[in-house]
Amino acid sequence: MTSSSSSTAAGQDSPYNFAYLDEQTKRMVRRAILKAVAIPGHQVPFGSREMPLPYGWGTGGIQVTAALIGPRDVLKVIDQGADDTTNAVSIRRFFQRTAGVATTTHTAEATLIQTRHRIPETTLRKDQIIVFQVPIPEPLQFIEPNRGEARKMHALEEYGAMYVKLYEDLARHGRIATGFDYPVNVAGRYIMSPSPIPKFDNPKMDRLPALQLFGAGREKRIYAVPPYTPVRSLDFEDHPFQVETWEHACELCGSRDSFLDEVIVDDKGGRMFICSDTDHCARRRQARDAAPAADHRRCCG
Amino acid sequence: MTRDAAPLLAVRNLSKYYGRYVGCREVAFDLNPGEVLAVVGESGSGKSTLLGCVAGLTSPSSGRVVFDSSEGPVDLCRCSEVRRRLILRSEMGIVHQNPRDGLRLNISAGGNIGERLMANGWRHYGRIREAALRWIERVEIDAARMDDLPQTFSGGMQQRLQVARSLVTRPRLVFMDEPTSGLDVSVQARLLDVLRRLVGELSLSLIFVTHDLGVARLLAHRMMVMQRGRVIETGLTDQVLDDPQHPYTQLLVSSILRN
Numbered sequence: 001m002t003s004s005s006s007s008t009a010a011g012q013d014s015p016y017n018f019a020y021l022d023e024q025t026k027r028m029v030r031r032a033i034l035k036a037v038a039i040p041g042h043q044v045p046f047g048s049r050e051m052p053l054p055y056g057w058g059t060g061g062i063q064v065t066a067a068l069i070g071p072r073d074v075l076k077v078i079d080q081g082a083d084d085t086t087n088a089v090s091i092r093r094f095f096q097r098t099a100g101v102a103t104t105t106h107t108a109e110a111t112l113i114q115t116r117h118r119i120p121e122t123t124l125r126k127d128q129i130i131v132f133q134v135p136i137p138e139p140l141q142f143i144e145p146n147r148g149e150a151r152k153m154h155a156l157e158e159y160g161a162m163y164v165k166l167y168e169d170l171a172r173h174g175r176i177a178t179g180f181d182y183p184v185n186v187a188g189r190y191i192m193s194p195s196p197i198p199k200f201d202n203p204k205m206d207r208l209p210a211l212q213l214f215g216a217g218r219e220k221r222i223y224a225v226p227p228y229t230p231v232r233s234l235d236f237e238d239h240p241f242q243v244e245t246w247e248h249a250c251e252l253c254g255s256r257d258s259f260l261d262e263v264i265v266d267d268k269g270g271r272m273f274i275c276s277d278t279d280h281c282a283r284r285r286q287a288r289d290a291a292p293a294a295d296h297r298r299c300c301g
Numbered sequence: 302m303t304r305d306a307a308p309l310l311a312v313r314n315l316s317k318y319y320g321r322y323v324g325c326r327e328v329a330f331d332l333n334p335g336e337v338l339a340v341v342g343e344s345g346s347g348k349s350t351l352l353g354c355v356a357g358l359t360s361p362s363s364g365r366v367v368f369d370s371s372e373g374p375v376d377l378c379r380c381s382e383v384r385r386r387l388i389l390r391s392e393m394g395i396v397h398q399n400p401r402d403g404l405r406l407n408i409s410a411g412g413n414i415g416e417r418l419m420a421n422g423w424r425h426y427g428r429i430r431e432a433a434l435r436w437i438e439r440v441e442i443d444a445a446r447m448d449d450l451p452q453t454f455s456g457g458m459q460q461r462l463q464v465a466r467s468l469v470t471r472p473r474l475v476f477m478d479e480p481t482s483g484l485d486v487s488v489q490a491r492l493l494d495v496l497r498r499l500v501g502e503l504s505l506s507l508i509f510v511t512h513d514l515g516v517a518r519l520l521a522h523r524m525m526v527m528q529r530g531r532v533i534e535t536g537l538t539d540q541v542l543d544d545p546q547h548p549y550t551q552l553l554v555s556s557i558l559r560n
Contacts, residue, residue: 156383160420167412167419170426171448236426
């Protein structure tokens with residue numbers, strides 16, 4: 001405790017303890033994280049605290065981040081891929097004020113990344129940690145509403161019912177229509193909800209060198225995918241897992257291999273497709289502008 | 302059915318108490334492969350409790366239930382939960398009295414049948430669908446209704462769907478709790494037709510609970526009469542119904558209308 005309070009960073013402007021949570025709470029959260037890392041994909045209960053933001057805004061992720069962050073960390077916060085949306089700005093400022101840490105929007109510079117709904121396009125390194133905000137940690141919830149029974153299904157590895165959802169998609173739509181929060185199998189054992197990231201990001205979780213942590217504040221659960229852990233998206237033998245593709249390239253940076261958002265730009269049906277990962281898009285544009293090639297960015301509006 | 306073959310199910314000394322109330326008391330019987338056993342009695346006599354204990358849904362207070370599984374005899378009351386649940390989903394099937402307990406009403410009919418297969422490790426959509434379709438037709442549901450939700454089905458169709466769902470994995474033993482109650486007479490007749498045909502075709506071993514002696518007469522080889530948690534009379538169906546020995550059975554038999 002003394003060690004941490006003495007390590008108050010220079011930029012910290014707050015009457016609160018370093019990173020808001022008291023040291024005993026951080027300790028409790030860290031224990032849950034250690035257990036989660038030891039059992040990949042298994043949901044570990046923890047004593048989730050009231051945080052100064054509403055449930056559903058990242059109370060789980062923010063507690064995991066608070067328990068991990070140190071004065072020398074560089075924090076990046078993203079919401080739907082963007083660094084400049086309300087949720088991302090608020091959480092980033094929260095840690096600036098309570099921990100005085102450096103922040104960045106550049107994925108490669110960050111040591112700790114808290115995210116909602118996306119994994120950055122830039123592949124993460126082994127010295128980075130990514131923290132996911134999770135609304136519903138239980139992948140079986142929609143099939144088995146009874147929590148006790150769902151826990152038993154996890155314990156006994158009875159995951160057949162999980163495929164019923166995929167079956168229903170195929171029977172109704174002719175393809176697996178689940179587009180986000182697409183269930184995965186972690187290390188050949190637990191089935192895990194990857195939080196509402198698009199299934200486009202699922203392959204990035206597989207054998208990722210960075211540690212992946214998941215915090216659900218309202219549901220009081222923490223789970224983890226340790227570095228280099230195999231993560232497999234569920235599918236049928238005759239209907240293999242596929243990610244979404246676009247006919248368009250990003251209209252700002254021309255990327256064809258990143259996740260695109262469709263943005264409506266006027267009320268006459270005008271729309272454009274742009275990268276959801278704003279940092280990725282900005283770096284690509286910077287690189288292109290630095291190069292002598294002609295700028296063919298389209299002006300809209 | 303040979304006499305010297307090991308019984309598929311051997312129940313010994315089975316008792317279940319709910320506090321100081323008796324569910325069933327010291328029940329013992331054997332079920333041979335391919336045999337259909339009816340458990341009859343008035344409501345509250347312990348029929349459903351007995352079925353629940355034997356089918357592994359509730360744990361009995363004492364006694365043994367030895368099931369001759371594909372990997373040898375297993376005492377369902379003493380084996381690990383993993384083993385019991387594995388046997389329940391692969392080698393046994395249950396048709397509940399209320400289709401709501403046995404079906405997922407928010408999942409299509411095909412999905413309901415397919416779930417049992419997926420629970421047993423099937424991961425090929427085409428094959429799951431093919432098997433589900435075959436069983437939909439086998440229980441005389443229109444194949445076009447395969448992707449409809451069971452909540453849009455009539456009571457009789459829901460009950461037949463339950464039958465298909467529990468039989469799709471070709472279990473060695475099937476339990477049915479009042480499968481025909483709550484259905485009108487013509488719908489009952491159709492369900493009984495389907496059941497009778499399947500029992501014959503698949504040489505099913507079946508234990509079913511009913512309060513309808515007519516249904517017992519139609520389906521069962523043997524029957525067991527229960528009163529206040531005890532088995533008071535057992536025997537071949539015709540024997541029990543035509544020559545009842547116990548006063549309560551006599552009362553029961555005399556109470557059905559004859560034409």
